[in-house]
Amino acid sequence: MKPQQSMPSDDAGWRKRLTPEEYRVMREAGTEPPFSGRYWNEHGEGVYRCAGCGTELFSSDTKFDSGTGWPSFTEPTNREYVELREDRSQGISRVEVRCRRCGAHLGHVFDDGPAASGGKRFCINSTCLQLEPQDHADGNGQ
Numbered sequence: 001m002k003p004q005q006s007m008p009s010d011d012a013g014w015r016k017r018l019t020p021e022e023y024r025v026m027r028e029a030g031t032e033p034p035f036s037g038r039y040w041n042e043h044g045e046g047v048y049r050c051a052g053c054g055t056e057l058f059s060s061d062t063k064f065d066s067g068t069g070w071p072s073f074t075e076p077t078n079r080e081y082v083e084l085r086e087d088r089s090q091g092i093s094r095v096e097v098r099c100r101r102c103g104a105h106l107g108h109v110f111d112d113g114p115a116a117s118g119g120k121r122f123c124i125n126s127t128c129l130q131l132e133p134q135d136h137a138d139g140n141g142q
């Protein structure tokens with residue numbers, strides 16, 4: 001997934017670009033089963049980009065083991081890159097996290113994260129993310 005790639009202009013384009021599971025989670029606000037994704041137990045260093053549009057969203061520096069089975073972060077790399085929305089679906093009041101650029105549903109943010117790092121837990125579906133390993137990132141533009 002290349003950084004800041006162009007985006008489909010319509011739903012048909014998204015269906016073409018994304019796998020059925022990616023489409024279900026990102027475009028239909030679905031949730032992957034816990035402990036099933038590719039990143040919940042990932043400990044490599046790098047930048048996690050949006051699997052829909054390539055925008056940088058999270059850094060491995062803020063990733064922590066939440067025990068939930070989903071990749072969890074204390075903060076996005078920049079609050080400007082995500083959009084937080086009230087979500088009252090399923091009879092629960094939660095805060096949904098979306099990619100601001102492409103509008104993809106990413107997951108939810110909760111207030112039970114590590115207190116020393118701000119207390120937030122960004123609970124994100126692996127399928128919405130693409131890890132760009134650190135050594136690759138270092139190689140860019142050099």
Ligand code: FE
Binds near residue numbers: 053054099
């Ligand atoms: Fe995106």
